[in-house]
Amino acid sequence: MNLAQSVLKGDRLALARTLTQVENDSAEGRAALAEIFPHTGKAHLIGVTGAPGTGKSSLVNQLALHFRREGKRVAILAVDPSSPFTGGAVLGDRVRMRDLAGDAGVFIRSMATRGSLGGLAQATAAMTQVFDAAGFDVTLIETVGAGQSEVDIARLAHTTLVVEAPGLGDDIQAIKAGILEIADVLVINKADRPGVENTEKALKSMLELAHPTRHVFMHHGQVMAEDEGGQKSAPLDARMWLPPIQRTVAVDGTGIAELAAHIAAHAEHLRASGDWAARERARLGSEMDALLQDALMARFRAEVPNGKFESTLAKVYERSLSPWEAVTLLLNGRQK
Amino acid sequence: MNLAQSVLKGDRLALARTLTQVENDSAEGRAALAEIFPHTGKAHLIGVTGAPGTGKSSLVNQLALHFRREGKRVAILAVDPSSPFTGGAVLGDRVRMRDLAGDAGVFIRSMATRGSLGGLAQATAAMTQVFDAAGFDVTLIETVGAGQSEVDIARLAHTTLVVEAPGLGDDIQAIKAGILEIADVLVINKADRPGVENTEKALKSMLELAHPTRHVFMHHGQVMAEDEGGQKSAPLDARMWLPPIQRTVAVDGTGIAELAAHIAAHAEHLRASGDWAARERARLGSEMDALLQDALMARFRAEVPNGKFESTLAKVYERSLSPWEAVTLLLNGRQK
Numbered sequence: 189m190n191l192a193q194s195v196l197k198g199d200r201l202a203l204a205r206t207l208t209q210v211e212n213d214s215a216e217g218r219a220a221l222a223e224i225f226p227h228t229g230k231a232h233l234i235g236v237t238g239a240p241g242t243g244k245s246s247l248v249n250q251l252a253l254h255f256r257r258e259g260k261r262v263a264i265l266a267v268d269p270s271s272p273f274t275g276g277a278v279l280g281d282r283v284r285m286r287d288l289a290g291d292a293g294v295f296i297r298s299m300a301t302r303g304s305l306g307g308l309a310q311a312t313a314a315m316t317q318v319f320d321a322a323g324f325d326v327t328l329i330e331t332v333g334a335g336q337s338e339v340d341i342a343r344l345a346h347t348t349l350v351v352e353a354p355g356l357g358d359d360i361q362a363i364k365a366g367i368l369e370i371a372d373v374l375v376i377n378k379a380d381r382p383g384v385e386n387t388e389k390a391l392k393s394m395l396e397l398a399h400p401t402r403h404v405f406m407h408h409g410q411v412m413a414e415d416e417g418g419q420k421s422a423p424l425d426a427r428m429w430l431p432p433i434q435r436t437v438a439v440d441g442t443g444i445a446e447l448a449a450h451i452a453a454h455a456e457h458l459r460a461s462g463d464w465a466a467r468e469r470a471r472l473g474s475e476m477d478a479l480l481q482d483a484l485m486a487r488f489r490a491e492v493p494n495g496k497f498e499s500t501l502a503k504v505y506e507r508s509l510s511p512w513e514a515v516t517l518l519l520n521g522r523q524k
Numbered sequence: 525m526n527l528a529q530s531v532l533k534g535d536r537l538a539l540a541r542t543l544t545q546v547e548n549d550s551a552e553g554r555a556a557l558a559e560i561f562p563h564t565g566k567a568h569l570i571g572v573t574g575a576p577g578t579g580k581s582s583l584v585n586q587l588a589l590h591f592r593r594e595g596k597r598v599a600i601l602a603v604d605p606s607s608p609f610t611g612g613a614v615l616g617d618r619v620r621m622r623d624l625a626g627d628a629g630v631f632i633r634s635m636a637t638r639g640s641l642g643g644l645a646q647a648t649a650a651m652t653q654v655f656d657a658a659g660f661d662v663t664l665i666e667t668v669g670a671g672q673s674e675v676d677i678a679r680l681a682h683t684t685l686v687v688e689a690p691g692l693g694d695d696i697q698a699i700k701a702g703i704l705e706i707a708d709v710l711v712i713n714k715a716d717r718p719g720v721e722n723t724e725k726a727l728k729s730m731l732e733l734a735h736p737t738r739h740v741f742m743h744h745g746q747v748m749a750e751d752e753g754g755q756k757s758a759p760l761d762a763r764m765w766l767p768p769i770q771r772t773v774a775v776d777g778t779g780i781a782e783l784a785a786h787i788a789a790h791a792e793h794l795r796a797s798g799d800w801a802a803r804e805r806a807r808l809g810s811e812m813d814a815l816l817q818d819a820l821m822a823r824f825r826a827e828v829p830n831g832k833f834e835s836t837l838a839k840v841y842e843r844s845l846s847p848w849e850a851v852t853l854l855l856n857g858r859q860k
Binding site: 226 | 562564565575576723781812819820824837844848850
């Protein structure tokens with residue numbers, strides 16, 4: 189039985205080894221990925237992102253426990269793109285371990301960034317496929333911060349939670365319109381802290397800015413809109429999803445069940461609207477683009493004559509060729 | 525006189541237009557970049573990064589005013605990778621404008637992210653070249669957050685400031701070892717707030733973790749080390765730079781002159797150690813890599829038969845081909 193087959197059988201050691209091979213983008217990892225790929229596409233990928241200090245790790249921990257109680261198998265992938273040099277996610281793992289250790293229905297993995305641009309989102313996508321094939325019903329992808337990497341990783345998920353906390357929102361910049369726009373569910377964690385009303389008010393006004401409709405509310409399970417004159421409109425397009433705002437206190441479990449209900453509702457919405465398939469396609473498309481880029485670059489490097497690349501680069505260092513001129517020269521030279 | 529020549533002459537309208545063309549990666553922008561490239565390599569690129577709420581924009585503002593008083597021409601490039609959908613940097617600009625507006629020796633530009641992975645660092649690099657050729661002595665590159673994008677952008681700079689503030693450091697995650705390792709100078713802004721001692725203590729212990737030497741101090745301008753027994757060693761390698769920690773209160777200018785002195789000392793250190801040239805080379809090398817990747821992808825797309833790419837992608841959607849198998853198939857098909 190090879191590595192991929194052992195993963196499909198549910199062997200945890202094989203799973204751990206495959207994840208490492210996939211993270212390292214080794215030949216063994218690629219072979220395993222190709223073999224398990226037909227068995228993917230079942231898991232619900234949930235992204236959890238937000239600024240440092242919002243308590244994301246505890247929240248992910250509590251969500252995992254909740255899903256376990258529902259009988260689901262849960263993988264946690266903690267991605268830390270802000271620590272390209274050191275493995276920053278280790279501490280979070282140790283905290284988590286206390287509640288989840290020894291549960292065969294849970295698998296926790298952390299990863300720091302890989303060297304190349306785009307490599308992190310690529311490795312994350314591949315690792316979620318391994319969990320998916322291994323039969324995990326839910327993968328929680330936890331990212332730190334609010335940069336482009338987090339947005340790229342959020343795009344991998346079916347459902348993205350953006351976590352805020354009271355007190356961090358004092359500064360206008362702390363609540364970024366951009367990060368809000370990737371949110372499917374907004375979480376105000378540490379909601380027992382003072383200032384929670386202000387945080388919620390700020391989030392609501394940001395949401396109103398992001399959505400053209402002035403007042404939107406739920407009515408018998410349908411999203412309704414109210415225009416400026418207060419007239420109630422017909423139910424909005426079923427494809428529309430308005431990010432709910434959920435208060436939680438992760439450390440004591442407050443609001444976790446309600447949050448899980450929002451997540452389930454979002455998954456249902458995705459399936460009903462056809463967005464589930466659309467997100468899968470977008471994800472696979474960008475995964476292919478990234479692989480293609482790597483392969484083209486590797487082939488180019490192999491084909492360009494020895495020393496040609498270095499001598500051209502030297503001319504760029506002397507500023508006698510611009511980078512663009514150098515690239516044009518290298519590409520044309522190769523075709524001759 | 526073409527666009528590039530007008531930029532070299534110091535024409536502000538031509539500069540603004542070139543920056544737009546370069547940001548859009550247009551043919552006109554690429555032509556201008558190639559023409560101005562031999563005139564680059566003089567500017568000091570200073571990256572300023574840190575979590576939201578640390579007061580980076582005010583700090584950049586004050587540094588710009590300080591450099592202006594020294595007679596330097598200053599460009600500010602505010603990059604906001606956390607707002608891929610909306611232009612998040614606009615507010616910061618308006619705040620800055622009050623102090624710097626109307627000064628012909630200052631040019632402020634903000635940019636949000638470009639679509640492609642790596643596109644942002646690439647566009648940022650190109651825009652700093654335009655400022656450099658236009659005769660700006662200093663370019664301050666301001667980024668929000670602490671993700672991979674910021675690290676990539678920091679790698680463009682000669683000198684990187686990492687900004688912290690008291691109160692944000694309560695959470696262990698707020699001070700990331702990774703982001704510290706890109707810091708050439710550490711700034712504790714809002715240093716009039718309570719908790720400044722704790723922030724400084726936390727930064728110092730992080731620095732000690734990052735540097736193997738237990739105790740390092742300045743002695744007659746040389747970096748000295750003290751071993752665990754308290755014995756003073758010989759001066760350390762001249763190539764070694766220990767990030768100083770500088771307290772500032774940007775809103776009233778406290779600590780700005782001292783910060784500028786640290787920045788100048790770092791530039792001197794880079795030149796003396798040969799690291800200035802090394803950083804320039806690394807920057808140009810990765811710029812070429814990124815351009816090459818784009819060009820290879822564009823050529824591949826043009827060469828692959830019509831419909832072939834889409835039909836292969838469709839097989840991936842059906843999960844009858846893995847993304848990696850699909851890429852291999854496309855590449856081999858092209859060679860036949």
